[in-house]
Amino acid sequence: xxxxxESGGGLVQAGxxxxxxxxxxxxxxxxxxxxxxxxxPGKEREFVAxxxxxxxxxxxxxxxxxxxxxxxxxxxxxxxxxxxxxxxEDTAVYYCAVDELYRMVVSGxxxxxxxxxxVTVSS
Numbered sequence: 001x002x003x004x005x006e007s008g009g010g011l012v013q014a015g016x017x018x019x020x021x022x023x024x025x026x027x028x029x030x031x032x033x034x035x036x037x038x039x040x041p042g043k044e045r046e047f048v049a050x051x052x053x054x055x056x057x058x059x060x061x062x063x064x065x066x067x068x069x070x071x072x073x074x075x076x077x078x079x080x081x082x083x084x085x086x087x088x089e090d091t092a093v094y095y096c097a098v099d100e101l102y103r104m105v106v107s108g109x110x111x112x113x114x115x116x117x118x119v120t121v122s123s
Contacts, residue, residue, distance in 0.1 A: 011122065015086065028077070029098060
């Protein structure tokens with residue numbers, strides 16, 4: 001059974017940093033694409049960042065470019081999201097997403113999703 005578990009969320013002041021981790025289990029994900037989404041209160045879930053299986057295809061939503069960095073450790077079945085220069089508008093529940101196809105991840109149609117981790121940025 002596939003399971004995705006996010007960690008690393010919390011409360012941080014504006015301008016601070018957090019590093020989110022997502023641990024995938026249940027199969028080998030070295031050939032899977034991985035990504036991060038977020039959902040703020042009252043808003044739809046939105047794409048944040050995605051990375052293909054080899055790490056040579058990466059995408060970010062415009063609002064986080066230059067501040068967030070996605071990376072993966074295929075040996076550990078983990079994906080990370082380093083978030084710097086955090087802003088109050090980054091406050092949301094952050095979800096990990098995994099799929100065999102990169103286009104499914106970036107389009108929000110991943111086969112597998114985590115339960116989410118809360119990120120709160122105070123002003």
